[in-house]
Amino acid sequence: MELRQLQYFVKVAKKEHVTQAAEELHVAQSAVSRQIHQLEEELGVALFVQKGRNLQLTSVGKLFLSRLEEILSELERAVIEVKEFLDPEAGEIRIGFPHSLGIYLLPTVVASFRRTHPNVKFRLRQGTYNSLIRDLMKGEIDLAFISPFPEKHEYVSGHLLLEEELYAIVPQGHNLAENGTIRLEQLKEDSFVMFSEEYSLRSIVLEACEKAGFAPQIGFEGEETDTIRGLVAAGMGVSLLPEMALTEISQLQPAKVRVVEPQVTRSIGLIQRTGEKLPLVAEGFQSFLLHFFQETEKTMPST
CATH class of the missing domain: 3.40.190.10 (Periplasmic binding protein-like II)
Structure with missing residues (x-):
């Protein structure tokens, strides 16, 4: 079993197509097919099945891939470590x-x-x-x-x-936009633009609102700070964002207000x-x- 065979196998498994794998590997399609065939013969199992124009992994092929990715990752890491040992600056x-x-x-x-x-x-x-x-x-x-x-x-x-402070952001025309500081409870009647559930900033905002004595009304959800900031600036609601996420200036810019009760940090x-x-x-x-x-x-x- 050769390293080249294993690398070819992983590429075909990812692309599900011999021709596309060969193009990315910069080798002939026949060479890839031959190496995969030799690997299957050596293992004594079929790693792929044909489905239309594509190849799909068999059950044992999926198992082999999962183990092989770990091995190749460790091999790549070993090569990097050797290079770093010789020249840690590169x-x-x-x-x-x-x-x-x-x-x-x-x-x-x-x-x-x-x-x-x-x-x-x-x-x-x-x-x-x-x-x-x-x-x-x-x-x-x-x-x-x-x-x-x-x-x-x-x-x-x-x-x-x-530790980084989170600020309230509101549309420029909001009645609190000119305030230097606010209590978080002053936003309890507003609709919130919130991060999706897999983002830790969402739980930080929810916990802060709970401390302030209310559950926020969630009107919109987003996955990036730029999206949250843009929606608030466009008048879709209010939110809390880390200060570092508010350093960039854009055409749609919300008003930034410090929250003093409770102070919100991450x-x-x-x-x-x-x-x-x-x-x-x-x-x-x-x-x-x-x-x-x-x-x-x-x-x-x-x-």
């Missing part, structure tokens, strides 16, 4: 982040790091709270920015970086797999981040 950092941190925080820290480490590459993956932890546990990323920071978790651990942290040594390049980036937030927290948008 490695790759695999890091996950939620959308709300991709607007300001992530570009800021990556740009700052690359000023002194210009040859380091970044592989970025955006996700929700649960998907980032899942990707970290599966070994698909090495580090993740996450919010809220999980104080206790069986499989991941890390460092709290900062924790932001950096996590990794518990008990596992980071690749050298990721370890260097982690150290940089801890120093960065210790030294420059006062320059970041925060409470």
Whole structure:
């Protein structure tokens, strides 16, 4: 069994088509077909069945794929670690982040790091709270920015970086738009533009409203801070957003008002797999981040 056979198998399984797989692999279709056939003969099972013009994995093919992806992921990681050992300044950092941190925080820290480490590459993956932890546990990323920071978790651990304030946002013509501060209960009669259920910011807003003595009326839902901000600016309701999500200026701009009762914040942290040594390049980036937030927290948008 050769590595090339396994790589061809994975590509065909993903594309469900030999010709398309061959095109992406930049090899002849016959070469791919031959390697798949040899692999099936060696294993003594059929990995694919024909369905129309496409190929579909058999049950045993699906099982083989799931195990093989783990093996190839570890092999890729081993190759990266060897390269990093030889030249840690030219490695790759695999890091996950939620959308709300991709607007300001992530570009800021990556740009700052690359000023002194210009040859380091970044592989970025955006996700929700649960998907980032899942990707970290599966070994698909090495580090993740996450919010809220999980104080206790069986499989991941890390460092709290900062606490960030959430502001109320209302349409420009709203009767509270010119206020310097408000109590959250003053929005209880308004319709809320809320994040979808898989986003941690939704639970933060719901908990804040509960503390203020009301359950918000949800009129619209969205999955990105830009969408939430745009809907509020267009008069579709009110919401709460982290301050970093409000740094960008756009044509549709809501009014931003500080909430003083209760004050609403979220924790932001950096996590990794518990008990596992980071690749050298990721370890260097982690150290940089801890120093960065210790030294420059006062320059970041925060409470």
